[in-house]
Amino acid sequence: MIDKNLGPSRYQALRFGLWIAMASITMMFAALTSAYLVRKPAGNWYEFKLPFQFFISTILIFLSSLVIEWAFQSFKKGNENSYKFGILASFLLGISFLGSQILAWKSLTAQGITIDLTVSGSFLYALSGIHAAHVLGGIAALMVSLLTAFLIKFEVSPMRILKFDLVRQYWHFVDILWIYLLIFLILQ
Amino acid sequence: MSANHPNNVEKDKLIQELGYDDHFHEHHHGDKYQTNFLTTYIFSQDHKIIARQFLITGIFWAIIGAAMSIIFRLQLGFPDADMAWLRPILGHWITINDAGIGRLDPEFYYALVTMHGTIIVFFVLTAGLSGTFSNLLIPLQIGARDMASPFLNMLSYWFFFMSSVVMFYSLFISTGPFSGGWTAYPPLSALPQASIGSGAGMTLWTVSLVLFVVSVLLGGMNYITTILNLRTKGMSMWRMPLTIWAFLVTAILGLLSFPVLASGFFLLLFDRSLGTSFYLSDIFINGQALDRIGGSPILYQHIFWFLGHPEVYIIILPAMGIVSEVLSVHARKPIFGYRAMVYSILAIAFLSFIVWAHHMFMSGVNPFISNFFVVFTLIIAVPSAVKVFNWISTLYGGNIRLNTPMLFCIGFVSMFISGGLTGIFLGNSAIDIQQHDTYFVVAHFHIVMGVAAFFGMFAGVYNWFPKMFGRFMNETLGKIHFWISMIGAYAVFGPMHYIGMAGVPRRYYRFDSFDAFKDFDDLNKFITIAAIVTFFGQILFVVNFFWSMYRGRKMTEQNPYGSNSLEWTTPIDAGHGNWPEKIPTVQRWAYDYGKDDKEFIQQHVPLQEGEEPSSH
Ligand code: HEM
Ligand SMILES: [Cu+2]
Numbered sequence: 001m002i003d004k005n006l007g008p009s010r011y012q013a014l015r016f017g018l019w020i021a022m023a024s025i026t027m028m029f030a031a032l033t034s035a036y037l038v039r040k041p042a043g044n045w046y047e048f049k050l051p052f053q054f055f056i057s058t059i060l061i062f063l064s065s066l067v068i069e070w071a072f073q074s075f076k077k078g079n080e081n082s083y084k085f086g087i088l089a090s091f092l093l094g095i096s097f098l099g100s101q102i103l104a105w106k107s108l109t110a111q112g113i114t115i116d117l118t119v120s121g122s123f124l125y126a127l128s129g130i131h132a133a134h135v136l137g138g139i140a141a142l143m144v145s146l147l148t149a150f151l152i153k154f155e156v157s158p159m160r161i162l163k164f165d166l167v168r169q170y171w172h173f174v175d176i177l178w179i180y181l182l183i184f185l186i187l188q
Numbered sequence: 189m190s191a192n193h194p195n196n197v198e199k200d201k202l203i204q205e206l207g208y209d210d211h212f213h214e215h216h217h218g219d220k221y222q223t224n225f226l227t228t229y230i231f232s233q234d235h236k237i238i239a240r241q242f243l244i245t246g247i248f249w250a251i252i253g254a255a256m257s258i259i260f261r262l263q264l265g266f267p268d269a270d271m272a273w274l275r276p277i278l279g280h281w282i283t284i285n286d287a288g289i290g291r292l293d294p295e296f297y298y299a300l301v302t303m304h305g306t307i308i309v310f311f312v313l314t315a316g317l318s319g320t321f322s323n324l325l326i327p328l329q330i331g332a333r334d335m336a337s338p339f340l341n342m343l344s345y346w347f348f349f350m351s352s353v354v355m356f357y358s359l360f361i362s363t364g365p366f367s368g369g370w371t372a373y374p375p376l377s378a379l380p381q382a383s384i385g386s387g388a389g390m391t392l393w394t395v396s397l398v399l400f401v402v403s404v405l406l407g408g409m410n411y412i413t414t415i416l417n418l419r420t421k422g423m424s425m426w427r428m429p430l431t432i433w434a435f436l437v438t439a440i441l442g443l444l445s446f447p448v449l450a451s452g453f454f455l456l457l458f459d460r461s462l463g464t465s466f467y468l469s470d471i472f473i474n475g476q477a478l479d480r481i482g483g484s485p486i487l488y489q490h491i492f493w494f495l496g497h498p499e500v501y502i503i504i505l506p507a508m509g510i511v512s513e514v515l516s517v518h519a520r521k522p523i524f525g526y527r528a529m530v531y532s533i534l535a536i537a538f539l540s541f542i543v544w545a546h547h548m549f550m551s552g553v554n555p556f557i558s559n560f561f562v563v564f565t566l567i568i569a570v571p572s573a574v575k576v577f578n579w580i581s582t583l584y585g586g587n588i589r590l591n592t593p594m595l596f597c598i599g600f601v602s603m604f605i606s607g608g609l610t611g612i613f614l615g616n617s618a619i620d621i622q623q624h625d626t627y628f629v630v631a632h633f634h635i636v637m638g639v640a641a642f643f644g645m646f647a648g649v650y651n652w653f654p655k656m657f658g659r660f661m662n663e664t665l666g667k668i669h670f671w672i673s674m675i676g677a678y679a680v681f682g683p684m685h686y687i688g689m690a691g692v693p694r695r696y697y698r699f700d701s702f703d704a705f706k707d708f709d710d711l712n713k714f715i716t717i718a719a720i721v722t723f724f725g726q727i728l729f730v731v732n733f734f735w736s737m738y739r740g741r742k743m744t745e746q747n748p749y750g751s752n753s754l755e756w757t758t759p760i761d762a763g764h765g766n767w768p769e770k771i772p773t774v775q776r777w778a779y780d781y782g783k784d785d786k787e788f789i790q791q792h793v794p795l796q797e798g799e800e801p802s803s804h
Pocket of ligand 2: 496497543544546547
């Protein structure tokens with residue numbers, strides 16, 4: 001956490017700050033999923049199949065995570081083209097993740113499972129919706145990375161590595177969070 | 189490590205880019221922090237200015253929150269009095285009857301109680317207390333130039349400000365502010381048609397609190413990151429002043445519990461606006477069944493109190509930290525049991541997460557599970573008692589300066605003992621089932637949280653006022669303020685224990701219409717009068733505060749109290765960046781008082797030849 005030889009420095013601190021933010025988002029989803037667990041045995045719980053779009057979106061966000069990792073490594077190696085391509089690709093994959101979530105909600109509604117029909121459905125919308133809001137935050141960050149990649153002169157500086165690293169870590173985080181939610185929903 | 193080590197080169201480059209200097213960055217850097225009026229006083233990123241912003245906004249809300257309590261106390265003490273004179277302020281919430289007598293609208297009575305609770309708990313004792321002192325003291329006492337992210341720190345204030353504005357606005361809408369109690373239990377909070385304040389007032393209330401949660405999270409993130417990463421050389425964890433320990437643990441509590449509250453609020457908002465029924469089940473309104481099924485209001489209570497109980501420690505821990513520090517400085521003695529103090533903070537923090545259901549003994553929780561919560565609730569009394577014992581031991585045989593900050597510390601300890609004892613009563617579910625929702629609970633939490641936390645805050649304000657504004661507050665006024673508050677607090681809340689034991693419930697509009705409670709009319713009048721006197725005592729503080737900002741005795745020496753911690757090594761009028769030169773490095777812990785025949789030895793003073801590092 002703190003390198004005793006060098007003394008404190010704020011750049012390590014930023015990364016640490018992000019971890020704290022992720023811990024606190026984790027608490028939020030822990031609360032939502034425990035609410036789910038507490039509510040379920042109380043009855044009045046409709047069972048239905050998860051829309052297949054959720055599985056497609058899982059593949060999309062997982063790919064996106066892989067691609068951003070590749071872009072990050074390329075950036076550190078000074079490989080400009082794959083860096084730019086990687087950022088663009090993960091951004092687009094991220095957007096299509098959101099798109100496929102919207103399709104999933106549409107298909108649920110089409111089956112008559114509206115948000116206010118039953119608590120089990122409401123939870124599904126709430127969990128995926130609040131998760132999507134966090135993905136949106138990641139997309140905003142990716143957008144900034146995208147602008148940096150294409151508008152600012154390419155240069156591998158510690159500062160830019162740091163900024164990219166923060167975006168990348170957050171992006172992996174929302175990815176893992178989604179996979180957790182999906183597994184949770186399947187097991188339930 | 190050699191200078192051309194690759195890691196060092198990378199770091200130097202970063203420092204150049206980020207514009208940060210650390211203590212290995214030697215030269216003067218005043219120009220980096222150059223600012224204009226707007227960025228100095230309004231959108232400042234200097235933690236010292238942000239601290240003042242939190243404090244002054246907190247004082248604003250404290251005045252409003254306290255004034256509300258005076259209005260509803262008037263109603264309780266003198267339910268038949270003519271309130272027409274309040275009409276210019278409260279408008280149509282004072283209704284004038286045929287006889288020309290003004291009455292407080294019962295709906296508005298509940299709105300006042302709700303707003304009073306919300307404002308004091310969140311805006312004054314969370315943002316005003318923790319926001320002010322975490323911001324002021326963390327960088328100064330650990331030897332950092334600012335927070336890890338001054339920008340997010342500034343945002344944290346502005347989210348609080350926006351949250352304030354939304355709440356303030358809700359006071360003036362035609363259907364009035366939310367009136368379902370500060371805990372916002374459904375169904376009142378989830379059904380817009382439940383009562384008049386449950387409409388737009390409740391929506392604004394929720395929006396305001398969501399903004400507030402964001403503010404707390406941004407602030408807390410910064411506090412933790414700063415403390416763990418930006419301590420100056422030599423400031424090991426075990427050398428940190430107890431204030432810093434308290435702020436650290438408070439921030440951790442906040443980061444783990446406020447997101448849970450936020451998720452509870454999201455579900456509440458869904459229930460209100462999207463027709464879901466997370467918290468609503470089988471409700472009839474005017475004989476008509478709502479089409480909501482299957483929700484559980486108890487679920488909300490679990491989520492709320494999972495925040496709610498840690499929240500009471502989010503409020504009290506910073507006050508405990510301030511008291512530990514100020515008490516030791518003005519007793520001119522090392523704090524007794526430094527490590528025990530830290531461990532007890534950690535124990536309290538841990539336990540505070542597993543006792544929430546003691547607020548729900550009456551909510552139909554399984555009695556076997558209740559027993560579990562009883563046991564853990566009562567265990568909290570142990571670390572609490574350790575702290576009380578250590579404060580008293582610190583005072584014992586001290587060379588005590590009975591100035592205003594010290595008086596408030598002693599007042600704090602007194603309040604904490606009184607309130608902790610009633611907590612032990614309530615922690616037993618068998619007794620709580622009797623006392624729940626009576627004035628006994630009101631008395632318990634006002635003493636242990638309300639008054640104690642306010643006393644900690646006052647101790648901090650009087651003590652660090654010179655650090656904030658370069659002037660001292662007036663001591664005579666301060667002492668009068670203390671004595672009115674101390675006697676006033678017991679006069680107000682003492683009798684409430686008694687009427688609570690007698691079964692008088694909380695959240696009632698008037699009591700004189702019940703035969704069972706008629707006997708307490710005089711006590712209720714007494715409480716109201718005591719509250720009014722205490723309220724005017726607080727005006728003294730406000731006057732003293734603003735008067736001293738401009739007219740108070742000027743601070744002439746850097747370290748007026750002979751204190752050890754680093755905040756007193758900065759210039760009297762420190763700019764952004766805190767130390768114009770290098771940041772001092774730390775050689776010893778913060779409590780070297782009365783060692784080696786010296787009255788005090790500041791933390792950055794090097795160890796003497798052959799001197800052992802202080803044991804603690
Ligand atoms: C020895 C330690 C303590 C114990 C055993 C204890 C126990 C309890 C219990 C069982 C209740 C629920 C009463 C009811 O609603 O029926 C309660 C309420 C409350 N306590 Fe404590 N308490 C302790 C210390 C504290 C401290 C240190 C604070 C604040 C800093 C605090 C603040 C509150 C508040 C705000 C409530 C009322 C919440 C409400 O219903 O509005 N307590 N306490
Ligand atoms: Cu509690």
